[in-house]
Amino acid sequence: MGYQTVHRPRSWAAKQSTNIAIGALCAFVLVAGSNLQASAASLSRSTDVNAPASAVWSAIGAFCAIKDWHPAIGTCVADGGNPPTRTLVTKDGKTTFVEPQTARSETDRFYSYTFRASPFPVTHYMGTIWVVPTGERTSTVLWTGTYTPLPGKEKDANDAFAGVYEAGLAAIKAKFTR
Numbered sequence: 106m107g108y109q110t111v112h113r114p115r116s117w118a119a120k121q122s123t124n125i126a127i128g129a130l131c132a133f134v135l136v137a138g139s140n141l142q143a144s145a146a147s148l149s150r151s152t153d154v155n156a157p158a159s160a161v162w163s164a165i166g167a168f169c170a171i172k173d174w175h176p177a178i179g180t181c182v183a184d185g186g187n188p189p190t191r192t193l194v195t196k197d198g199k200t201t202f203v204e205p206q207t208a209r210s211e212t213d214r215f216y217s218y219t220f221r222a223s224p225f226p227v228t229h230y231m232g233t234i235w236v237v238p239t240g241e242r243t244s245t246v247l248w249t250g251t252y253t254p255l256p257g258k259e260k261d262a263n264d265a266f267a268g269v270y271e272a273g274l275a276a277i278k279a280k281f282t283r
Contacts, residue, residue: 202222
C-alpha cells in the first residue's frame with residue numbers, strides 16, 4: 106500500500122488556521138490576565154482642627170500615639186528599630202497590623218508607613234499622616250494612602266481605608282474641640 110495524500114478543500118484549512126489562532130489568542134489572554142494586577146488606588150481624608158499644628162502634632166505625631174487617639178486601636182508596640190516598626194492590635198483583639206515607618210519629619214509634621222502585615226485586601230500600601238498649619242490657632246490633619254487593591258476587592262479596600270481614616274480623624278478633631 107502506498108502513501109496517500111488527502112486533499113481537503115481550502116475552506117477547511119482556513120477554518121482550522123482560524124481556530125488555532127483563536128485558541129492561541131484565548132490562551133494568551135488567560136495567561137496574561139492572570140498576571141495583571143488591579144490598578145493603583147489612592148484615598149485622602151482630612152479634618153480641620155481648632156488647635157495649632159504644633160499642639161496637634163505633639164498629640165498624634167509619635168509613631169505609637171495612634172493607640173491614644175484612634176478609637177479602633179487597643180495597643181501599639183514599637184520594636185525600637187530605626188526606623189521603627191509598630192504592631193497594632195484592635196481593641197477587640199481580632200485584628201493585627203504590622204507597619205514599618207518609611208519616612209518622618211518633625212519639621213514638616215508628618216510620617217509615612219507601609220504594611221508588613223494587614224487584613225486589608227491590598228498590596229503596595231503606603232500611608233501618610235501629616236499636620237499642616239492653616240492659621241495661628243488652626244490646622245488641618247491629612248491622612249492619605251496609596252495601594253493596589255486585590256482584583257475584585259476594590260470597593261472593600263476603599264471602604265476599609267475610608268472607615269479607618271474617617272474614624273481616626275473624627276477622634277483627633279474631637280480631642281481638640283472646645
